[in-house]
Amino acid sequence: MPRLFSAIEIPRPLAERLTLLRAGLTGARWIDPENYHLTLRFIGDVDGMTARDFAEALGAIEMPPFEIRLNGLGSFGGNKPRAIFAGVAPSEGLNALRRANDRAAREAGLPAEGRNFMPHVTLARLRNARADAVAAYLEHQGGVFADPFIVNRFVLYSSRDSVGGGPYVVEAAYPLED
Template sequence: MPRLFTGLEIPAEIGETLSNLRGGLPGARWVEPEDYHLTLRFIGDIDGITANEIASMLFRINRKPFEVALQGLSSFGGKKPRAVIASVVPSKPLIELQAELERLLQRVGLDPEGRKFTPHVTLARLRGDVSSQDVANYLQVRGYFPTRVFKAERFVLFSARASTGGGPYIVEAPYDLHA
């Protein structure tokens, strides 16, 4: 069964900027720069028939390219941090694309996404023994970087290995955003 999700690819030059923020946080498992992405909708482990139905259905999305802005670092998990992320400014076109994906995937029988969409790029996954103070110290030192903007001209259907951390991610199908 493939493990699938939809997302935006991060351009190599922005990935390089983000990769320079790696290190300095004990207990962090850093994501490889070639696996940086912005998840639009996690689909999960599904059978091949459903995967093919989803891949075919995503061609129906007709959206224009739009700008995506990455701005600063943050973390998920509060007092028990579980990830260091690059924050993505939630723009109207990004939110609308994600909402349309959500609607289409529910039509093929997937359960609604349980979490609120918070656009981000995961840079590191954190083990349970990483303290919130360690994360706060890391963010204080490395948490600022100049806003980086790129134009999203397509979204993709990714597959992932069933493992901790997921990568490497494989583009199964691209879906162009049309002007």
């Protein structure tokens, strides 16, 4: 069974803008822009029945579209950096959608998410990148300034077990409607 996760897709114009950040960091494996997303709930490898239950529970989510905005750049991993990301500004709509995805996972019999939710879009995975080089890269880039975008759907993605970064396949799409 493929790995599953629910997410918000990044609009193509914004994804293309984020590709302008793809330079100047040794050890970075840049994510392809068509694979940029904001994960709502990671599920992982599950059996077919659990996957169907989760997909059905996601389909029952009802909420209106909302706006989100990227908010700066950062890295995960501290002194051993492992990823570069674009952060997401706080949004009640995003928090509500994440909570609804968590409920859907519990309804499908999945355990509670063990990590705190930190909304972000992974731009690069890092291998053997020096912490000082990552800090210099982040300082040089100066952040992400982009117009907000409207989230009017979220999706259920599948991926192959790999080192991360795709390719991702949309298994189902769920519209947000007023």
